[in-house]
Amino acid sequence: MTQVTMTVNGEAVSGDVEGRTLLVEFLREGQGMTGTHVGCDTSQCGACVVHVDGKAVKACAVLALELEGAEVTTIEGMANADGSLGTIQQAFQDHHGLQCGFCTPGMVMSAAALLKDNPSPSEAEIREYLEGNICRCTGYHNIVKAIMAASGQDVSAIAAE
Amino acid sequence: MYNFDFARPGSIDEAATALQGEEAQALGGGQTLIPTMKQRLAAPATLVSLTGIPEMQGVCLDDDGRVCIGGATPHAVVEAEAAAHFPALAALAGRIGDPAVRNRGTIGGSLANNDPSACYPAAVLGTGATIKTNTRDIAADDFFEGMFTTALHEGEIITEVRFPVPEAANYQKFVQPASRFALVGVFVAKYADGVRVAVTGASEDGVFRWSEAEAALSADFSADAIADLSVPADDMISDLHGSGAYRAHLVGVMTRRAVSAAT
Numbered sequence: 001m002t003q004v005t006m007t008v009n010g011e012a013v014s015g016d017v018e019g020r021t022l023l024v025e026f027l028r029e030g031q032g033m034t035g036t037h038v039g040c041d042t043s044q045c046g047a048c049v050v051h052v053d054g055k056a057v058k059a060c061a062v063l064a065l066e067l068e069g070a071e072v073t074t075i076e077g078m079a080n081a082d083g084s085l086g087t088i089q090q091a092f093q094d095h096h097g098l099q100c101g102f103c104t105p106g107m108v109m110s111a112a113a114l115l116k117d118n119p120s121p122s123e124a125e126i127r128e129y130l131e132g133n134i135c136r137c138t139g140y141h142n143i144v145k146a147i148m149a150a151s152g153q154d155v156s157a158i159a160a161e
Numbered sequence: 162m163y164n165f166d167f168a169r170p171g172s173i174d175e176a177a178t179a180l181q182g183e184e185a186q187a188l189g190g191g192q193t194l195i196p197t198m199k200q201r202l203a204a205p206a207t208l209v210s211l212t213g214i215p216e217m218q219g220v221c222l223d224d225d226g227r228v229c230i231g232g233a234t235p236h237a238v239v240e241a242e243a244a245a246h247f248p249a250l251a252a253l254a255g256r257i258g259d260p261a262v263r264n265r266g267t268i269g270g271s272l273a274n275n276d277p278s279a280c281y282p283a284a285v286l287g288t289g290a291t292i293k294t295n296t297r298d299i300a301a302d303d304f305f306e307g308m309f310t311t312a313l314h315e316g317e318i319i320t321e322v323r324f325p326v327p328e329a330a331n332y333q334k335f336v337q338p339a340s341r342f343a344l345v346g347v348f349v350a351k352y353a354d355g356v357r358v359a360v361t362g363a364s365e366d367g368v369f370r371w372s373e374a375e376a377a378l379s380a381d382f383s384a385d386a387i388a389d390l391s392v393p394a395d396d397m398i399s400d401l402h403g404s405g406a407y408r409a410h411l412v413g414v415m416t417r418r419a420v421s422a423a424t
Contacts, residue, residue, distance in 0.1 A: 002167070018164050019164055019165045019166055019167035019208060020162045020163070020164045020165060020198075022195075041199065042196055042199070043192060043195075043196055043262065046259070046261065049261050052264075055237070055264040056260055056261045056264060057261050057264050057265050058261045058262070058265075061191055061192055061195045061196065061262075061265065062191065062195075062265060063167065063188075063191065063195070063208075063210075065167045065169065065210075066169065066191075066210055066212060068169070110260070110261070113260065114260075129260055131259040131260070131341065132258065132259025132260060132261050132262060132341075133259075
């Protein structure tokens with residue numbers, strides 16, 4: 001076992017891990033932060049997306065020991081300081097961007113990464129960016145709508161399909 | 162995944178030493194190797210991460226105007242930093258996998274793995290790039306030795322890739338939508354001394370140059386010049402995503418599209 005230390009949602013955390021310990025295992029089992037989900041565990045579905053040093057990555061395909069000293073942000077870090085939902089989370093609720101909710105942590109983290117680089121994305125840009133996030137409930141339409149709304153764009157003209 | 166010892170050296174020399182160990186394996190971004198280890202298709206005793214080596218990161222231009230990319234540079238960085246120097250290469254990097262994969266996966270990892278459907282091998286072979294390792298320079302024409310096989314020796318590290326910038330170039334990828342790998346991908350590059358055409362995703366032998374098309378395009382760089390050319394379907398990959406004949410057909414289609422887009 002080797003000790004690894006990283007910053008998760010602004011707080012320094014450390015733990016003893018094996019070489020094979022994945023970031024998502026470190027977060028869920030080591031830190032008890034179960035907001036980050038394991039969907040496919042084959043880096044296809046994107047339910048485990050978190051930010052590492054500001055970039056979206058799949059936490060099921062990164063070793064914890066790779067991230068010594070890294071800044072990690074998870075879905076637990078997306079709420080406002082008072083515990084209320086963050087802008088993207090609130091938009092997902094307002095626009096019914098989730099049904100079962102399993103993919104939602106990854107969707108929100110991917111959306112946050114997109115909006116950081118592209119504050120006002122088109123529908124096509126959002127759909128392309130979400131290529132690596134799979135949702136089996138919503139048909140994506142309301143997820144796209146929620147992200148457009150979270151970026152401050154008018155979505156009243158987008159019909160529910 | 163079986164357990165392993167993990168090392169994250171800070172220099173190429175330290176990494177080369179660590180890779181001398183018994184059953185040691187280099188780890189780039191891990192976007193292929195980690196899933197492969199989860200399936201227990203690989204079980205190295207030691208993983209040597211190459212992501213903590215500053216001299217293997219980033220994009221720059223050398224004195225000859227070649228675009229030089231550090232072996233551990235993620236696809237997303239190539240997409241952003243190569244765009245001004247070599248737009249076709251940046252565009253290729255920006256369509257590998259998905260955004261989260263592009264933030265981790267590296268050019269050196271992709272080339273060392275030489276997946277028969279990966280994108281980067283087409284760019285490297287299609288430009289006649291030079292692969293620099295910790296011990297030597299390898300020409301693209303000597304590097305790819307068939308599906309998942311390269312000229313790299315045990316423990317050898319791709320430290321940099323140097324691309325001669327073409328006068329015109331384009332990469333066309335027919336995406337296999339489930340994996341986002343290329344069902345067929347074609348990189349076309351026009352230089353003062355001729356045109357190179359490299360095809361990925363299609364052949365059982367991995368990436369290859371389509372020399373017949375190169376000759377025709379060197380004489381006349383237009384899609385019409387190769388309208389009547391085709392590749393034989395015999396050695397093409399045949400699977401549930403597409404037959405060998407379908408892939409052979411796509412080679413012609415994607416090459417013509419790439420030429421049209423480059424002109």
